[in-house]
Amino acid sequence: MTVARRKTSIGESEVEITAVRSQGAGGQNVNKVSSAIHLRYDVHAATLSEAHKARLLALSDSRLTADGVVIIKSQEHRSQEMNRAGAWARLQELVDSVAVAPRVRKATKPTKSSQRRRLDGKTIRGQVKALRGKVGDG
Numbered sequence: 001m002t003v004a005r006r007k008t009s010i011g012e013s014e015v016e017i018t019a020v021r022s023q024g025a026g027g028q029n030v031n032k033v034s035s036a037i038h039l040r041y042d043v044h045a046a047t048l049s050e051a052h053k054a055r056l057l058a059l060s061d062s063r064l065t066a067d068g069v070v071i072i073k074s075q076e077h078r079s080q081e082m083n084r085a086g087a088w089a090r091l092q093e094l095v096d097s098v099a100v101a102p103r104v105r106k107a108t109k110p111t112k113s114s115q116r117r118r119l120d121g122k123t124i125r126g127q128v129k130a131l132r133g134k135v136g137d138g
Contacts, residue, residue, distance in 0.1 A: 036075030039087040055098040
């Protein structure tokens with residue numbers, strides 16, 4: 001089953017990005033720690049469809065809190081801009097992952113020709129079984 005995904009646009013105003021300073025142990029890279037950011041995205045306040053919000057809230061993801069806020073932390077890079085871009089990309093990926101509900105294949109009725117083929121096959125098997133029984137009766 002293939003599911004086409006489409007890009008969901010997330011508005012800049014829907015995302016709250018704050019710079020944070022982690023309290024690290026001694027010897028930690030101070031530049032990296034000072035450029036850490038937290039990205040907060042409230043699913044309930046987002047401009048997404050109700051079905052999209054429901055699928056997003058149903059995810060079992062550690063970044064999603066019980067009250068429906070996605071928190072993504074990023075401190076991999078020395079640059080705050082790179083951390084921001086990385087967190088934004090991860091949020092976009094998370095939201096896009098549930099953008100399109102998987103299509104459920106509708107049950108279809110068998111065609112006349114497939115029904116006929118199936119019945120023909122059953123008839124032949126039935127005849128062969130009947131012949132096998134008679135051969136042993138000799």
